[in-house]
Amino acid sequence: MTTRAAAHRTGLRRTARQGIARDPAHHRQITPLARMVRLNAKPRTVTQVTTIDRIDTLILDIPTIRGHVLSMATMRTQAAVLVRIRFSDGSEGLGEGTTIGGLSYGPESPESIRSAIDTYLAPALIGRAADDVNGGVQLMDHVARGNRIAKTAVEIALWDGLGKRLGVSVAQLFGGAVHTRLPVAWTLASGNSDTDIAEAEQMIATGRHRIFKLKIGKRAVADDVAHVARIKSALGDAASIRVDVNQTWTLTEARRGLPALQDAGCELVEQPVAARYLGAMAELTRSHAIAVMADEALGGPEDALAVAAKGAADVFAVKIAQSGGLKRAAEVVAIGQAAGLGLYGGTMLETGLSTAAALQLFATVERLDWGTELFGPLLLTADILAQPIIYRDFHVEVPTGPGIGATLDPYKIEFYRRDRAPRIAVAGE
Ligand SMILES: O=C(O)C[C@H]1C=CC(=O)O1
Ligand SMILES: [Mn+2]
Structure with missing residues (x-):
């Protein structure tokens, strides 16, 4: 339907000069407000969809309380990949992915988890609607095969963000x-x-x-x-x-x-x-x-x-x-x-x-x-x-x-992050 036909259908017609509408049935000018009432239209508000703005990752290496002796490896530290998603409304979501004993437990390592997120998952998700967690999960399955731990870390952060924006727990x-x-x-x-x-x-x-x-x-x-x-x-x-x-x-x-x-x-x-x-x-x-x-x-x-x-x-x-x-x-x-x-x-x-x-x-x-x-x-x-x-x-x-x-406790994150600046020993400290 053309714009003109649409205007006639609603009983309205635009005048070329004034840009205001005339009701052909009553031949009287109607104001924009009256037009909205007539059309039963709501005032046009710009609805801002919250989007995924930024996804950051880092690896923490945290020592275990004792050697954890498994058939495939002995763990003395655990490496955790942390994900922080920042959303356009200022909200944030946190997630984590871990494996066990480097590459000895399964096909993902802490390093591969981080690189899968940084290189493939994050670029695909940036700009998408924040609340569309299911869409995000489906998209991750399209852009990457396997890599389940990497997807998990991101997905948790998406749920966390959604729960925080709604003020409810993820269980809810x-x-x-x-x-x-x-x-x-x-x-x-x-x-x-x-x-x-x-x-x-x-x-x-x-x-x-x-x-x-x-x-x-x-x-x-x-x-x-x-x-x-x-x-x-x-x-x-x-x-x-x-x-x-x-x-x-x-x-x-x-x-x-x-x-x-x-x-x-x-x-x-x-x-x-x-x-x-x-x-x-x-x-x-x-x-x-x-x-x-x-x-x-x-x-x-x-x-x-x-x-x-x-x-x-x-x-x-x-x-x-x-x-x-x-x-x-x-x-x-x-x-x-x-x-x-x-x-x-x-x-x-x-x-x-x-x-x-x-x-x-x-x-x-x-x-x-x-x-x-x-x-x-x-x-x-x-x-x-x-x-x-x-x-x-x-x-x-x-x-x-x-x-x-x-x-998170920010001091612990700074202390255990793998990429932290080397601490300089100062005499007398
Ligand atoms: O279940 C596993 O294989 C991994 C993990 C779970 C507990 C634990 O000590 O190791
Ligand atoms: Mn097991």
Whole structure:
């Protein structure tokens, strides 16, 4: 329709000279205000859409409280990639992505996470509508394959920003929290049975943890089983004992290992064989009463569907970073629930920042029968949050406050950032 035809349709016609309208039916001039009333139009206001203005990243290196001995690496520091998104209305969102042991755990490293964000994800997102988190998630999946941890770090910052702008928690954005706190496990991985027993006893005595995950797979199966049996008999019924093999066993080793672990009083075995051996995982799940948990096998909802369809686990270790963000992790949860599997809130040993984000999501999940292991901040020598996450009475508390419910301690960020200016030792200091 032409402008003239449109004007006639509304009963209005523009005069060439004055630029004011005449109502042809009544032949009288009408003012712009009357015209608005006539058209039932609202005064034209310029609605400013809040956009993504800037995305900054940095890597923190924070020492662990002791060597964390896993089958693939011993961690003495954790590298966390922090993301800060600045939005056009002045609001901000924070996110974090971590992996474990450099490139030894999975296909992403701290350096690759940072470079994927800086080089590909951030340029694609800059200028987009800030509140369109789902659109941002979909766009990231278009511009980059894999790189789930990098996407997670950015996605958390988008949710955090949206929650802060609306004055609600991220749990609220996911439909509302149904828990205020969740059971939290601790990992015993000092590399020494006596040290592990002393550590566990202290954790139980102080009300911190009574669920313990033991990292095994580095030694011969029989030695690992003896280590687990010693710890279980020292702690007795006061503790739930589980193990994580981190993909190290062959199927033959696992066939021997699982029944022996079960006899030792161990309740669950996490990722005993390589992530891609779903047939082997299915056989182990079928053949033994001890629960089999999938961890590395779960890289998002498609993997979750494959694991569930093949009966390759009794339990899903749901990790926000491994899933590709909170939204994808919620999809993994939904698949696990629909398949009747047990759920566990997993960690990539994040600082308090992404631990807070994970808590926002897990607080919305009806049943986490195996609890959580969201103890990341406790493994580090420094907490980077202004208000650390609270651990008490064998639980971790879900942070309150807008967004993910976490704010950074700027001094800690300056101190632990990898690229900080070298400190100059001054005589007498
Ligand atoms: O589950 C893993 O494989 C990684 C991580 C989680 C807890 C822990 O100690 O290591
Ligand atoms: Mn694991």
